[in-house]
Amino acid sequence: MKLYQSNLSPFASRCRIQIYAKGIEGIDMVEPPGGISSDEFKRINPSGKIPALEVDGVVLGESAVIGEYLEEAFPTPSLLPDAPIERGIARLLARVADLYILGPLFIMLPHMNPADRDEAVVEEQKAQLAGNLVMLERYLVAGGYEGGDHAVGGRLSFADCALVPALFVAVNIAPAFGMANPLAATSNVAHYWTAIQKDEHCARVLAEMTEGLKARMSGG
Ligand SMILES: N[C@@H](CCC(=O)N[C@@H](CS)C(=O)NCC(=O)O)C(=O)O
The missing domain is CATH 1.20.1050.10 (Glutathione S-transferase Yfyf (Class Pi); Chain A, domain 2)
Structure with missing residues (x-):
């Protein structure tokens, strides 16, 4: 998996907290090629925004959606409360x-x-x-x-x-x-x-x- 991101982006930071808390190994953390909003990056993530998570050649955009995906793909430890x-x-x-x-x-x-x-x-x-x-x-x-x-x-x-x-x-x-x-x-x-x-x-x-x-x- 590859996370297009930057350390300062609050939306990408939201994903990194999840990744670290779940102990998910082996995600490549990369800056978006050509920069955010560039045509080059829009060919990867059509919105041009970070974060974007590439999973087996498929790209998910939107931090909330990435968060739900990570929760389902890596359920333990859960980042959802019990009730x-x-x-x-x-x-x-x-x-x-x-x-x-x-x-x-x-x-x-x-x-x-x-x-x-x-x-x-x-x-x-x-x-x-x-x-x-x-x-x-x-x-x-x-x-x-x-x-x-x-x-x-x-x-x-x-x-x-x-x-x-x-x-x-x-x-x-x-x-x-x-x-x-x-x-x-x-x-x-x-x-x-x-x-x-x-x-x-x-x-x-x-x-x-x-x-x-x-x-x-x-x-x-
Ligand atoms: N709703 C998006 C917002 C992401 C977002 O706005 N990211 C900023 C960086 S912090 C960005 O890529 N901005 C570029 C743009 O708006 O074109 C999410 O939750 O992922």
Whole structure:
């Protein structure tokens, strides 16, 4: 198998947490040939996006789909909680991370440079992000989070795999837009963010994302 990915991509990082937690050996981790969105890479993954997982010549796109595939192909250890309702919560929290946390952040990203920033777009997305973090806080608590080390079910799950990279992007990128501590108004999310970093697989991927961010900041 081959995973087209980059260390900084939160969507690819979600897959790497799963791969490490499941102890899946022998996946080639490669940067997309020609770069993301290139014609060359679109011949491999038509969306041009990472991650993409090649399995016996067939390419799966979309991190959530890759995650479901990995869960079915490598069921042990399971990254789904035991109870069906907890599985629903894990999938819900992962979707919140993708759509409502990374969504506004990815719209803000092209406006990093204050010199040519569209302030109206940035302000709108900052407000969205702040509101969506409160939404995440409420879903987390309603899902039974009581200050533990994992989001749901008492062990690593789909929820953590998606939330950890999304929160990494939030805490590292939002300050450049004047949100010094984006988790300040959401104490449960803030507590979770500190606690989940003790998980060895999350910590490994966070270290890789940090390296990726350093390389990006120094022009890599
Ligand atoms: N919904 C996709 C999003 C993937 C995505 O947006 N990846 C970014 C890199 S972090 C990308 O490849 N962007 C290139 C583009 O949007 O053309 C998933 O979950 O895999």
